[in-house]
Amino acid sequence: MRYPAPLRPGDTVGVTAPSSGVGDALRPRLDHNVRWLRERGYEVWVGDCLGDDRVVSAPKDKRAAELTAMLRDPSVRAIVPPWGGELAIDLLDQLDWDELATLEPTWLVGYSDLCSLLLPFTTRLGWATLHGTNLMDTAYRTPEGLLHWTDLVSGPGPFHQRSPGRHRVGTWDDYRADPGVEDLTLDGTGTWEVVGGGGLDVTGRLVGGCVEIVSMLAATPYGDVPGWAADHAAEGAVVFVEVAEADPFTVARSLHSLRLAGWFDEATAVLIGRTPAPDDDRLSQREAVLDALGGLDAPLVLGADIGHTQPWMPLVTGALARVVVGGGTAEVTQHLE
Incomplete structure (x- = not known):
C-alpha cells in the first residue's frame, strides 16, 4: 500500500466535482465548507468543474483534466468533491493510469458515486483512499467516538473509532x-x-x-x-x-x-x-x-x-x-x- 503524505495546516485541499456539481441555490453551503477548511489553516483550490447544468459538473474530458491537474500538483495533499452523483464511472477510461502510477499519491476523499474512483485508486494503483464524507458534509461537528476525515489523514495512526x-x-x-x-x-x-x-x-x-x-x-x-x-x-x-x-x-x-x-x-x-x-x-x-x-x-x-x-x-x-x-x-x- 502507498499512503499519501499526511494532510497538515498550510497544505492545499483541492475541490472538484468528478461527478455532480453544485447549483447556485446550494453554493452557499459549498462556500461555508470551504471557509471551514480555510479557517483551520488549509489552502483551498476551488476548481472550475462544479456546474450543475447537466447530470455531471462538466464534460468528462474537462473533469478528468482538472482532477489530473490536482493529482499532479505536489502542494495538493487531498482532493474532496462536493458530493457524489451518478456518472463518475465515465472518467475511468479518460484517466492516464500509467501516468498516475508514477505520481506520489494524494488523498482522495468521498463516498457514494466517488467509489467509482476510490476503489480503483486502491486496487489498481495501490493508493490508500478515504471512504468517508464529502465537502458539503465537512463542517459538521463529529460525534463523540468518531474522527473527522481531516484527522484520519493527518498521520499514520493508529486511529481508533x-x-x-x-x-x-x-x-x-x-x-x-x-x-x-x-x-x-x-x-x-x-x-x-x-x-x-x-x-x-x-x-x-x-x-x-x-x-x-x-x-x-x-x-x-x-x-x-x-x-x-x-x-x-x-x-x-x-x-x-x-x-x-x-x-x-x-x-x-x-x-x-x-x-x-x-x-x-x-x-x-x-x-x-x-x-x-x-x-x-x-x-x-x-x-x-x-x-x-x-x-x-x-x-x-x-x-x-x-x-x-x-x-x-x-x-x-x-x-x-x-x-x-x-x-x-x-x-x-x-x-x-
Missing part, C-alpha cells in the same frame, strides 16, 4: 434554508449487529464501497478486489459495503454478483452499512443481504456507521484494521501501514 450508537432518521438537513448548519441531528439509536449473535474480533485490510457503484466495477479492471485481496491474503480483507437507495431485489442481485466475482473470498468479516433505502413487502434490505451473503464463511456485521446514513465513520481503503463488535462494543482501529 467507536460507534456513537446514534444515527439520523429521516431526511437530511436543508442546505438551502440553513447553509451553515454544523450540528448533526442523530435522533435514532442502535448498534452494530453480528448476524447469528455473539461477537467478533478480526483484522484485515479495508476495501469496499457503495453497492450500486462497486457492483458495476466488479467485472472490469477497475474493481479487481479478488486480485487485490489475494495480494494481501496473509492479512485478510475486511470488506465494507453500503446501499444508497436501491430496492432490495437490486441489492440482492448486486451482492450475489460481488460474491460470485470472488469479492469475499479473503474476507475476515463483511461490514454492511446502515441504509435509508426502502424495503419491499416481499423482501427487506436485511433479507436481501442475508440472501446473497448469508452463506459466507466470514461473519456479517449489520448497521455499520458507513455510507448514506449520518453519522459517518471514515474508513481508509487499504488500511490494516482491527474490528471488534459485541457486548455493546463496535470499534474499528486503523493502522496506515
Whole structure:
C-alpha cells in the first residue's frame, strides 16, 4: 500500500466535482465548507468543474483534466468533491493510469458515486483512499467516538473509532434554508449487529464501497478486489459495503454478483452499512443481504456507521484494521501501514 503524505495546516485541499456539481441555490453551503477548511489553516483550490447544468459538473474530458491537474500538483495533499452523483464511472477510461502510477499519491476523499474512483485508486494503483464524507458534509461537528476525515489523514495512526450508537432518521438537513448548519441531528439509536449473535474480533485490510457503484466495477479492471485481496491474503480483507437507495431485489442481485466475482473470498468479516433505502413487502434490505451473503464463511456485521446514513465513520481503503463488535462494543482501529 502507498499512503499519501499526511494532510497538515498550510497544505492545499483541492475541490472538484468528478461527478455532480453544485447549483447556485446550494453554493452557499459549498462556500461555508470551504471557509471551514480555510479557517483551520488549509489552502483551498476551488476548481472550475462544479456546474450543475447537466447530470455531471462538466464534460468528462474537462473533469478528468482538472482532477489530473490536482493529482499532479505536489502542494495538493487531498482532493474532496462536493458530493457524489451518478456518472463518475465515465472518467475511468479518460484517466492516464500509467501516468498516475508514477505520481506520489494524494488523498482522495468521498463516498457514494466517488467509489467509482476510490476503489480503483486502491486496487489498481495501490493508493490508500478515504471512504468517508464529502465537502458539503465537512463542517459538521463529529460525534463523540468518531474522527473527522481531516484527522484520519493527518498521520499514520493508529486511529481508533467507536460507534456513537446514534444515527439520523429521516431526511437530511436543508442546505438551502440553513447553509451553515454544523450540528448533526442523530435522533435514532442502535448498534452494530453480528448476524447469528455473539461477537467478533478480526483484522484485515479495508476495501469496499457503495453497492450500486462497486457492483458495476466488479467485472472490469477497475474493481479487481479478488486480485487485490489475494495480494494481501496473509492479512485478510475486511470488506465494507453500503446501499444508497436501491430496492432490495437490486441489492440482492448486486451482492450475489460481488460474491460470485470472488469479492469475499479473503474476507475476515463483511461490514454492511446502515441504509435509508426502502424495503419491499416481499423482501427487506436485511433479507436481501442475508440472501446473497448469508452463506459466507466470514461473519456479517449489520448497521455499520458507513455510507448514506449520518453519522459517518471514515474508513481508509487499504488500511490494516482491527474490528471488534459485541457486548455493546463496535470499534474499528486503523493502522496506515
